[in-house]
Amino acid sequence: MAHIQVKDGTKIFYYDWGQGLPVVLIHGWPLTSASWECQARVLAESGHRVIAYDRRGFGQSDWAYGGYDFDTLASDLNELMESLDLKSATLVGFSMGSGEVARFLARYGSGRVAKAVLISAVTPYLLKTKDNPEGVEGKVFDQMVDALKQDRAEFLKNFWLKFYGRTMVHHTVSEALIEFTQMMAMTGSPKATIDLVRAWSETDFRKDLVRITVPTLVIHGTGDETVPIHVAGRRTATLIPGAELLEYDRAPHGLTVTSANRLNADLLEFLRRETVEKER
Numbered sequence: 001m002a003h004i005q006v007k008d009g010t011k012i013f014y015y016d017w018g019q020g021l022p023v024v025l026i027h028g029w030p031l032t033s034a035s036w037e038c039q040a041r042v043l044a045e046s047g048h049r050v051i052a053y054d055r056r057g058f059g060q061s062d063w064a065y066g067g068y069d070f071d072t073l074a075s076d077l078n079e080l081m082e083s084l085d086l087k088s089a090t091l092v093g094f095s096m097g098s099g100e101v102a103r104f105l106a107r108y109g110s111g112r113v114a115k116a117v118l119i120s121a122v123t124p125y126l127l128k129t130k131d132n133p134e135g136v137e138g139k140v141f142d143q144m145v146d147a148l149k150q151d152r153a154e155f156l157k158n159f160w161l162k163f164y165g166r167t168m169v170h171h172t173v174s175e176a177l178i179e180f181t182q183m184m185a186m187t188g189s190p191k192a193t194i195d196l197v198r199a200w201s202e203t204d205f206r207k208d209l210v211r212i213t214v215p216t217l218v219i220h221g222t223g224d225e226t227v228p229i230h231v232a233g234r235r236t237a238t239l240i241p242g243a244e245l246l247e248y249d250r251a252p253h254g255l256t257v258t259s260a261n262r263l264n265a266d267l268l269e270f271l272r273r274e275t276v277e278k279e280r
Contacts, residue, residue, distance in 0.1 A: 001060065004083045006076050008067060013060035014053035014080060018044030021114070022086045023271070025052040026077065028095030028120070029200060030156070030185045030193045032059030035094070038260035039267065046268055053080060057192025059184070068195035070203050074103040081112050090271060092117040094256055095227065096200040098236070099123060106208035115215045117267065120253050122227055123205040123236045132204070134231055141201040148194050156185050162225050165252030172258045181254075209239040216243040217270045219263065221251025 003011045015033065023043050025036045033052035044050045054061040056076060057068065067073070077100050081089065089112055093101035098121035105113065128135035147155040160166070160181050164173045185193075218240070220233025227233075229247065237245035246266060251259050 003061075004080055006056075006079045008064070008072075010056050010062045010064040010067065010076070012053055012056060012062075012076055012080060014051055015040075016084070017041075017050045018048055020047045020049050021271075022049040022051055022084075022089040024077075024081070024086065024089055024091050025050065026091065026093040026097030026100050027052070027055065027058075028097055029196050030058065030188045031181070032184045032187060034059065034184055035181070035256065038257055039092075039264060042264045043267065048271065051080070051084065051086070055192075057189040057196075059187055063189040063192065065191065068192055069199055070099050070103045070205075071107070073100050073199075074107055077104050078108045081108075086112050088112075088114040090115045090117065092119065092267070093121070094119045095253065096122050096196065099200055099203060099205055102205045102208040102212065105214070106211045110212075110214045113214055115217075115270070116212065117217045117219065117270065118233075118236060119219045119263070120221065120224060120227060120255060121218065121232050121236050122200045123232060124209055124239055125204045125206055126201045126227070126231065127204075134235065136201070136231060138201075141197055144197050145194055148190070148197070152190055152193060153182075153186060157182055160254075163252065164254040164258055165223055165225070165250075172252065173254070177257065206239060209236060210241070212240045212243075216240045217266070218243050218245045219248065219255070219266065220245070221248040221253065221255045221259070223250040224253045224255075226253035 003013050005011050027035050032054045036052050040050045056064045091101045098118040125132050128137050160178045166172050218237040220229045237243045
């Protein structure tokens, strides 16, 4: 199993599949790199080098006590990029992973990055404040934190239903898939799980987004009840210069699974298109 050790001593697990231009997959909260199952194999089989890693505190990475802020998370990503000497990479961030992409590009630039994809993004700023009236009331996140402290397993078990848009009528994913998702989440440190609710809900990425200069694709479901598109995806696409927005009609937050075939096709088309344009 492959790990890198970042500057504070935390070991970060990653897997590295295939050959070609690199695609770095950055998972959502509170998941692991295993959540990219539907994308990693297809991208590698289509001629890309795929690198996916477990965020500190999750999966097979160390349960560090601290560092659950986006400056540190972006630094972890930078150390991975440098350790593997990745060049002309595409960064693909899902949910809170979009925050790492935004903060990384704002702090470290695009010297190693050719393009970016933000899926079901938490950017630009989720918390409702005086200068961000479109955001979500802080009490929503307070209630999440309280529920996680009281019974993390029970809260997450119920969380996946909205995450995947699963109802009594619409079985968007199987019970087995929900169990797999719960298993991933429960490998996470309880402290990391709680601390990161504050990080992804309270971090303002607006200044980061306007500094992104690489071609960027934003993908968001119109049925996302976890991170509503009008709060996040549409605003994100507006702030990133030249960004392209794809709206998946009625798709929930977890569209990496529920819309896997469409997402894979859109990712591959975006990767091919930009590569062809650069070769001309």
